[in-house]
Ligand code: SF4
């Protein structure tokens with residue numbers, strides 16, 4: 001899922017300066033699951049913002065809503081009769097949702113309440129970590145299912161750098177060296193010979209280097 | 223209760239701690255429980271939500287606290303520890319809003335029949351008197 005966390009309160013307060021009525025819009029997808037921007041977090045943020053404004057003697061009206069997803073035309077369309085009623089929509093979705101709102105509602109300011117952090121897993125309650133960087137050309141068949149792009153600090157494709165120490169990355173003793181993990185896993189699978197295949201230079205055009213990405217599936221289009 | 227001598231305090235209390243102090247809550251004032259503290263009884267302190275704590279401030283409370291059992295005596299095992307995490311969250315929010323985080327507190331009290339329940343109510347009242355009315359008052 002996409003993992004995010006709420007921006008510092010004062011940063012959000014700063015964005016809303018002078019505004020009198022806002023829609024705080026949650027998303028029922030990834031950010032609900034990671035407890036950053038679902039219905040409950042919308043309620044909390046709305047209360048925080050009202051407290052701040054009341055304290056300053058400039059109350060703000062907050063309307064609270066949570067859509068099933070903010071990355072789908074179908075759900076965002078539901079706002080078309082009301083989008084114009086607000087000084088801004090404060091989105092608690094990931095950056096995808098914020099962007100799509102801005103695309104669909106050119107006349108309404110749209111603001112991000114979260115920092116979109118990464119695509120990752122929920123290791124245990126309250127702990128998330130990154131697993132995939134969406135490079136567009138997956139190599140996990142060659143690395144035992146462990147991603148050297150998202151999980152190697154230097155994105156190396158042919159084994160660890162010289163800074164790998166006791167299985168840890170040189171950036172921090174708390175970060176596993178993914179190349180150590182890849183080695184251990186391939187060894188456990190009896191596939192160590194895979195490491196002898198040298199990765200050619202990776203073509204990053206399927207990643208952000210090739211410009212904004214898009215997928216069109218004619219088989220699904222109506 | 224805008225008078226600084228009578229701070230408006232909301233106390234969210236677990237059923238067990240409240241009744242350990244006085245089997246009959248009507249008796250509390252007679253036992254010295256401050257009248258400016260409004261009690262909201264919860265089945266367990268772990269039921270408290272961040273939203274409820276924040277809303278109490280929004281609605282004008284000068285101070286808010288949660289009273290639950292000692293960490294290792296909670297009837298629901300981790301209820302009071304969960305409540306403490308939520309109180310800590312609200313403390314952090316208040317600090318970010320430049321409101322004194324001491325306006326919210328978590329008290330863990332023995333479930334034996336005792337006066338701890340009344341003592342924390344008095345302590346919180348004194349603390350809030352020192353801090354003065356909520357900065358949201360009269361706004
Ligand atoms: S808008 Fe973002 S957070 Fe919400 S479902 Fe879509 S990808 Fe997930």
Ligand code: SF4
Pocket residue numbers: 131132133134135136137138139140147148149150
């Ligand atoms: S190789 Fe690319 S697509 Fe595969 S997990 Fe890593 S970043 Fe994601």
